[in-house]
Amino acid sequence: MNLIDLLNWRYAAKKMDPSKPVPADKLERILEAVRLAPTSSGLQPFEVVVVSRRELLAQLQPAARGQSQVADCSYLLVFAAWDDYTAERINRMFDLTNRERGFTNEGWEAYRAMLLKSYPARGAEVNFQHAARQAYIGLGVALVAAAAEQVDSTPMEGFDPAAVDALLGLRERGLRSVALMPLGHRQSGQDWLEPLKKVRRAMGEFVTRVE
Amino acid sequence: MNLIDLLNWRYAAKKMDPSKPVPADKLERILEAVRLAPTSSGLQPFEVVVVSRRELLAQLQPAARGQSQVADCSYLLVFAAWDDYTAERINRMFDLTNRERGFTNEGWEAYRAMLLKSYPARGAEVNFQHAARQAYIGLGVALVAAAAEQVDSTPMEGFDPAAVDALLGLRERGLRSVALMPLGHRQSGQDWLEPLKKVRRAMGEFVTRVE
Secondary structure: OOHHHHHHHOOEOOOEOOOOOOOHHHHHHHHHHHHHOOOHHHOOOEEEEEEOOHHHHHHHHHHOOOOHHHHHOOEEEEEEEEOOOOHHHHHHHHHHHHHHHOOOOHHHHHHHHHHHHHOHHHOHHHHHHHHHHHHHHHHHHHHHHHHHOOOEEOOEOOOOHHHHHHHHOOHHHOEEEEEEEEEEOEOOOOOOOOOOOOOOOOHHHOEEEEO | OOHHHHHHHOOEOOOEOOOOOOOHHHHHHHHHHHHHOOOHHHOOOEEEEEEOOHHHHHHHHHHOOOOHHHHHOOEEEEEEEEOOOOHHHHHHHHHHHHHHHOOOOHHHHHHHHHHHHHOHHHOHHHHHHHHHHHHHHHHHHHHHHHHHOOOEEOOEOOOOHHHHHHHHOOHHHOEEEEEEEEEEOEOOOOOOOOOOOOOOOOHHHOEEEEO
């Protein structure tokens, strides 16, 4: 697997073929990659909702500006960030880490205390924005993971988060949708974007070097 | 290359070995992967500054809470998001796309007009936050790209953005640092984090399925 080739192969599929389902084992490997993505302080402040129920996908489509991939995909990944960092959420992750590693550590506990003191006090909006950024690390990893499985994926921000949150009951769970990603297979010949050249700024206009 | 294995291999190296430089061709492939990462509307609203000048790395270290990787890495990637979406920046990307694809398109031009009308009016802070999220997609791709090259990378938010911006002259260029990523090689046996188990929430506490 050559990562550059994968990134050139992938594009934001605009038309997916509902007759070509994504195999379940591919979905699982994509989700596992997202689960392994690193996040700030290891808190993993987001969840992924995987929707494959056809009626619900049909209901979600209007909330995503009618984009056809939402209805035609095999699975819709909804990246949902924590609406806030609470003491309970922070403690749960630190407790899990201690349990998994089988010991506690003074420095680690001091770090927990620092987060408990500073994060909840910052306010929900600051914390949500921070959590959303972490979800986008997962989004980046998911894009690569899908391409590695030769599965098409379309990262989407063009949707009504309040409507999606309501349809999925996210707010009650302390979550807010930040990005959608339908997984499926491109309908070759039916997708206007497929034949168009991928455009990126030249390296010299994207990277500055201080040597 | 198995992506899951790569994600399990990588970790946030806390101690890098300055005697093991990262080969230049590996750096270039990592940067190319980040350049190919998708972003909202294809605007690529961030840049990457690559610092390898030792004196500057030594100056940056105190701005990053003294973290040793900043001084010991081969290259420090600074992810710097646009401070705002301006008409000039939006137009430059749409013009580039038209030039690269060799044609203009009514729907695409209508989309440009919509962005020109809505984005600059949202205000700099909203736009910066949005641009920062896009930079985090690049961050996620960079993490995978580094692992694919068997290069250690440490995503960092624990730094003083104002100090980093000042040292690199970013604000004058309309950029704001949002994440650092030193690239190097772990100093095995000297890094407290290396032997510790990677901890993530169980799949059932990370993913919800609606089937």
